[in-house]
Amino acid sequence: MLDVLIVDDEPLARARLGRMLEALPEYRVSAEAPDGESALAAVLEHDPDIVLMDIHMPGDDGLMAARAISELDDPPAIIFCTAYSEHALEAFATSAVGYLLKPVRREQLEAALGKVTQLNKMQRAAAQGASSRTSITAKTHRGLERIALADIRYFLADQKYVTVYHTGGEHLLDATLKELEQEFAGHLVRVHRNALVSARHILALERCSEGGLQVRLADTEVAPLVSRRHASDVKALLKQL
Numbered sequence: 001m002l003d004v005l006i007v008d009d010e011p012l013a014r015a016r017l018g019r020m021l022e023a024l025p026e027y028r029v030s031a032e033a034p035d036g037e038s039a040l041a042a043v044l045e046h047d048p049d050i051v052l053m054d055i056h057m058p059g060d061d062g063l064m065a066a067r068a069i070s071e072l073d074d075p076p077a078i079i080f081c082t083a084y085s086e087h088a089l090e091a092f093a094t095s096a097v098g099y100l101l102k103p104v105r106r107e108q109l110e111a112a113l114g115k116v117t118q119l120n121k122m123q124r125a126a127a128q129g130a131s132s133r134t135s136i137t138a139k140t141h142r143g144l145e146r147i148a149l150a151d152i153r154y155f156l157a158d159q160k161y162v163t164v165y166h167t168g169g170e171h172l173l174d175a176t177l178k179e180l181e182q183e184f185a186g187h188l189v190r191v192h193r194n195a196l197v198s199a200r201h202i203l204a205l206e207r208c209s210e211g212g213l214q215v216r217l218a219d220t221e222v223a224p225l226v227s228r229r230h231a232s233d234v235k236a237l238l239k240q241l
Helices: 011-022 036-046 062-070 085-092 106-129 177-183 228-240
Strands: 002-007 027-033 050-053 077-082 098-101 135-140 143-148 152-158 161-166 169-173 188-192 195-198 202-207 213-217
Touching: 002 011, 002 036, 002 106, 011 027, 011 106, 027 036, 036 050, 036 062, 050 062, 062 077, 062 085, 077 085, 077 106, 085 098, 098 106, 135 169, 152 177, 177 188, 177 195, 188 228, 195 213, 202 228, 213 228
Parallel strands: 002 027, 002 050, 050 077, 077 098
Antiparallel strands: 135 143, 152 161, 152 195, 161 169, 188 195, 202 213
16 A cells, blocks of 8 residues: 655645545555645654645745755655646656646556556566675775675665664765665565664564564664654565565
8 A cells, every 4th residue: 555645735636636545445545645845754753655736835936846855865856736737847857657637537547556556566577687796885984994785784774874783893985775775676675764674684574662663673773763654665575586
């Protein structure tokens, strides 16, 4: 099931989209937002798979919000739902996957949502061509050090910095999580917007004390949190291991 964020300054428009999504069992509304600024905050808090975005709203409009969301390391797919046709070129420049004109019809919405699912399949297929490198390099006080993928347990991002945690300690990296995820798709799995873990070292998916999910990894007591958005991928991976 994919989580959807609905962004529109009109409560009736949000309610209408919500009712259409209720009829589609593959999707659920995880949050709503009345403007662009709230939309970005909701994406950071709820980590939805898809955002249904209006364009003309008070404050930051949908285009501004979409540009900010698309710059995130692991952005959700954005589908614009608007009454204005003249913004289509600007909308797709933000990497949007759909542009629906109001009043949105259920079959149009379902087709746009289906495109998101198809894109995910294509991305997984593209991952088969991932890098064959078996190590990464990190700058340390001793210079450049090579860290074998087999020794890496997980990566965590904190604002502009990414830290690799491995059997020999931890080091800051210049690479982003997105770059690491794309290059080492066969070795790393994203469990959270801010975390990648070594697939081969996942021991279990567990409930943490706060009620959410976390992964237990070999050779470390740290258990990175798993967002609801990525939980299904981790469960599927564990079935294959």
